[in-house]
Amino acid sequence: MAKNFDIPAPKKKPLSLQLDPKKFEKATDEEKRQADVMAESSTFFRDGMRRLRKNPIAVIAFVILVFIILVMIFAPMIVPYGYSEIITVEGVRDKSAANMAPFQYSTMEKEYMQKYNVTVFPHIFGTDELARDYFIRVVYGMRVSFLVGIFASLMVLIIGTIYGSISGYCGGKVDMIMMRIVDIIYSLPDLLMIILLSVVLRETVDFSSVPIIGKLGTNMVSMFIVFGLLYWVGMARLVRGQILTIKENEYVLAAKSMGASGGRIIRRHILPNCLSVIIISTAQEIPSAIFTESYLSFVGLGVAVPMPSLGALANTARSGMQSYPWKLVFPAVAIILICLAFNLLGDAMRDAFDPKLKN
């Protein structure tokens, strides 16, 4: 290419603005590098994560959640008690171990420890009225709450997204009819309906033979069913609104003109663009599901009996509140911590991934 510079320039006319190549020199490699884009390209996700990491509240909430999750996973492996196991010393039921304060040992345990010179694993949160280790019950209660929260919000996510995207994408009459159905379900008093259906399903259906769900009890199954029936409408509305705006974009028109099918357009073009909104509202759905679960447990429509849940624990603790206030404090603080962490993280995610939505 350098040769080009050697070509004698055509004779310059006096008034011509023609440039003389000889007056130019080649850019060096260093100079070329300067023209390169300095910043690394950043994806939408990475951008949002960066903003999220800079938010101290989000980091604290995340750390609390990770801590809770680690406790939930590993505590049952470390603590040698079961959630429905009554404390025994050398195979004998320890009746004196009921309603102990945190880190207290019963007389039988003290004798046992002196006799063999060993330490019995401490009861971190004390014991309940049936001499069961309270810490492990709270941990299992948290497990139940988490499971309910995540499972319910996943169900809301799936049903709401599918319904909302069909309604928003089809538009016209289909949209109108689908949205009227949503309007009606939306105005149903949800908690009353949940209570009602829980009562009915408890009486009519038996899930005890189903593996994991059977252990949680019919009430939980009915709660999931009701969540699936009622709570998805908010998500469906949200997704529909998003899709209505996104589908007007040119790239959707381009895909359509190239003959892409409706399903492909929804999956490849529209859903990825409203993903952030969907993820955020799913995260915000989790605490509300946990709230509902604890509420139902409190009313007496929660998990089946030996299985603890935070709401049920708080409810049982209420009767002995005067003498054993800590039994109320532990599950209550656990609910507050979990909900607070999810709320704060959800808000921070909304701010980080969707700056437009911020207040």
Next chain:
Amino acid sequence: MAKYIVKRVLLAVVTLFLVCLITFFSMNAIPGGPFNGEKAKSQAVIDALNARYGLDKPLGQQFINYMTGILHGDFGVSLKTNREISTIIGESFPISAKIGLMAIVVALIFGLILGCVAALNRNKWPDHVIIFFVTLFTAMPSFVMASFLLLVFCIQLQWVPVWSTTSHNYILPVIALSLPPMSYITRLTKTSMLDALGQDYVRTARAKGVKPTKVIFVHTLRNALIPVVTYVGPLTASILTGSLVVEKIFTIGGLGSKFVDSITNRDYPLIMGTTIFLATIMILMNLITDIVYKIIDPRIKLE
């Protein structure tokens, strides 16, 4: 406007009908009739009772009968106490309504004040303190709040008797009921106040030399109130559902604790009657809120 109101009323009626439908048929799905008492009755007696109460008719006919009864204020008879459900509701609802109304007023007043204070002191300590507590209270289910209040003020400090029949024992239930919605109203007010404070007309008013208090109350707050008005419907629903557990905890004999008792006792007609009654209130409140919202804010496009 008239078209919107008609449409909205129709939607409310359909919803209400659906609530009745769901309630009626789900309660009928439960095995066992109302006359399955402890003493076994002979088939002839049961048949006679069924005929007396119209339970031998097809389900559709029964539903129509039940609906006609409800429209005449007849919810049927409680299984446990053999009393008219309308009497039970009539006795217990005024108590719930009293506490509920107090809670709504408290939540609205304090929510608005705190929200304004937070917005006007943005990023200063009052804002931080208010937002801290508001965030904490939104993460607290009403029954946890109620139990804590009971634990602290009745048992530890003994400021309020745990149980008394005088009206001052309404203080704690009202606080427990109003704190969660109050937190929400505070957040809502803060957001909309900040939004309104940034508007051009507020700047114009300030530039003209309008007194700061007048700017806040006349120019800003009036516009900031609109989102709060839309929350009154959900607020009622939240207070009503909250009252179910709060009344139970504070042993107040309102409709809420009757409802929870009816669930524990499996008193199906009472569950049915209370559900329909509470649902009606919620749906009506939502309807009123929606219509008022459209009236006070002409900027909102009528669908």
